[in-house]
Amino acid sequence: MALIVQKYGGTSVGSIEKIRGVAKRVLEYHKQGNKMVVVLSAMAGQTDNLIRLAQEMTDEPDPRELDVLLATGEQVSVALFAMAVKSMGYEARSLLGFQVAIHTNRLFGKARIHDIETERITKELEKERIVTVAGFQGLDGKGDITTLGRGGSDTTAVALAAALNADVCEIFTDVNGIYTTDPNICPRAKKMDRISYNEMLEMASLRAKVLEIRSVEFAKKFNVPIHVRSTFTQERGTMVVAETEDMEKVLVSGVAFDKNEARITIKKVPDRPGIAAKIFHPLFKSGIIVDMIVQNTSEDGETDLTFTVPTSEFQKTLSLVNKVGKEIGAQKVLGDKNIAKISIIGVGMRSHAGVAQKMFDTLAQENINIMMISTSEIKVSCVIDQKYTELAVRVLHTAFGLDNDLGEKS
């Protein structure tokens, strides 16, 4: 007997038949005496349909009203799910963001949860009802509907699990767990049994899209164990949990990559205080997110500055930087879209020397040139030529002992 929060994504509730399947699955847990809280996303494609409708109306939909519109997607899912459960002879209640209530700030489209009331849910659970909560949505201090942004239903689920002090938060998705790397490019990738919050955060920041990054931050903050698993099998998935000592025995937990970044280099920038601020200010103002930044030590009062931005922002960034480059008297601005960022991640790095060295050696053996390097406590990232991405992932996966023993996809 446990209190379990489960979250099912858009593909898991993508049709009437699939919602019925989810209801059956939830009922199995319920019949075993567990208290069930089920967070649902909008049916697959629905959020995109609603966004299209808004864009048909106007190029820049009002953010407050866009949230009112988008919130209907999850509302439809929870109503249909509760109907399904009731049609199977069990009690269920759907609750929307305002009914729970899930309190957020007023950042429409990317609101942050600051408080969740638990009274209504607890009351429904005491009556042996299955509670289904619309993901992705909340209520601000003025009583207006907010949404949490893409992947927001993960955050809803983890935040609810934290508020309700749930035993576990299960995130059901269309893959059966978190892998050491993308099995599509590395057939020897292994499903991990568990991963620490910090490693997962590094993975998520690299767009390994299994879990939304804020949901992991939430889980870490409140120590909520997350179980990432497949909607379509009964198999155990991957537990995302607090770090334990034995985790450090493993040098590297996973290899991640990102092909969606582009590199900008500003050559011979005068090296004086305030220059970096001057360069990045127009990017910040335009909402461009800069990822890696590398600046070499200055030799003769001039330095080279290199950084990466999302590929989608490449042209915009180039024109902004060209402008500021002239103002500050830099020699020239170079850009390159054909790069990839390869990262190795693992809490074991903290207590083991030579991890970065091994990464560089491994890449060197394949004649892969490293263009940029950036490190964190539990991650080393290298920017390389994009065409070597798959090769680099595979050799690193092998070098750090991550390969599936059977040499097959598990």
Place this chain on the structure above:
Amino acid sequence: MALIVQKYGGTSVGSIEKIRGVAKRVLEYHKQGNKMVVVLSAMAGQTDNLIRLAQEMTDEPDPRELDVLLATGEQVSVALFAMAVKSMGYEARSLLGFQVAIHTNRLFGKARIHDIETERITKELEKERIVTVAGFQGLDGKGDITTLGRGGSDTTAVALAAALNADVCEIFTDVNGIYTTDPNICPRAKKMDRISYNEMLEMASLRAKVLEIRSVEFAKKFNVPIHVRSTFTQERGTMVVAETEDMEKVLVSGVAFDKNEARITIKKVPDRPGIAAKIFHPLFKSGIIVDMIVQNTSEDGETDLTFTVPTSEFQKTLSLVNKVGKEIGAQKVLGDKNIAKISIIGVGMRSHAGVAQKMFDTLAQENINIMMISTSEIKVSCVIDQKYTELAVRVLHTAFGLDNDLGEKS
């Protein structure tokens, strides 16, 4: 400068283009200095789509959850409308039932409004914002979403107009007012300039579908003037208002008809106390709404009982009545689906003798047999053979002086 509540139905907001048109229309009023509250229905077809989705899930969708599902239709409309207004450079705010708040009882699918808070709307209006309110939905005492039933957006609009003490409630629809009878079968039908609440109530109960009956009850109770007019022209429509003395000068205001009733006759029912109750009890329990009931004076301890029910309930009613007929020892049960109910309506009847007589004479002149008669203070209804419906409407329309002078549809 006035406070105006406007309601636009599903066809008026049936597409992005049409919603934009409504926004432009509302802005014209706004620019003239009027405070605007705009109630919207779901986009045409949306409510039916949602009902289909629910029925795909289960034959009997849970009423609470069905309301959660259906409420999304109006939510989409108001969000899109507010976006449209904002894209035109003006301020707008959408409000849902729970945000206003519109308090109802807990009769899911046919909830009744018992209280409307005005604070939020008033505050938004003071900021010169156009307020758009989702029609059809409310909030019960437990914080659950309720819906008001078909045509509920009319009720929302009128109730809001009453609560806000609005100057007028304008109901925009796809016809340009209320006619003396259906122009489709009587080309000489005239658009009325005004009609009293009571006459409109009788019209509405005859399924002359321009206004939902509860909205008229509300308007009557709180003396809210309703202006029924077309979304697609600037023409004045019909005012629904409190009765004035001069209205009584007109003998008959309109001719209504209803082909969707069927007649059941129970022959030779033992005439003793409690028999009628016994006959109607199973119908009541099955939720069948009985309209006209006629019982002849008993001659020899036996009587004939005739009543009408909606055609859609005909078979069900027949089998229930056959059963109870045997129990009480009635001679036999007859049924007839090919009937029509023709009614003349007018507050003038109260002060003029001979109106019913004139109706009977007019029908007799055309050899139309009258099967049942029922009267109220301002209405006389006759049941006739359905095939004479159009003829009966036309001759009565002429006999009571309702014909358009030009002999053409106005």
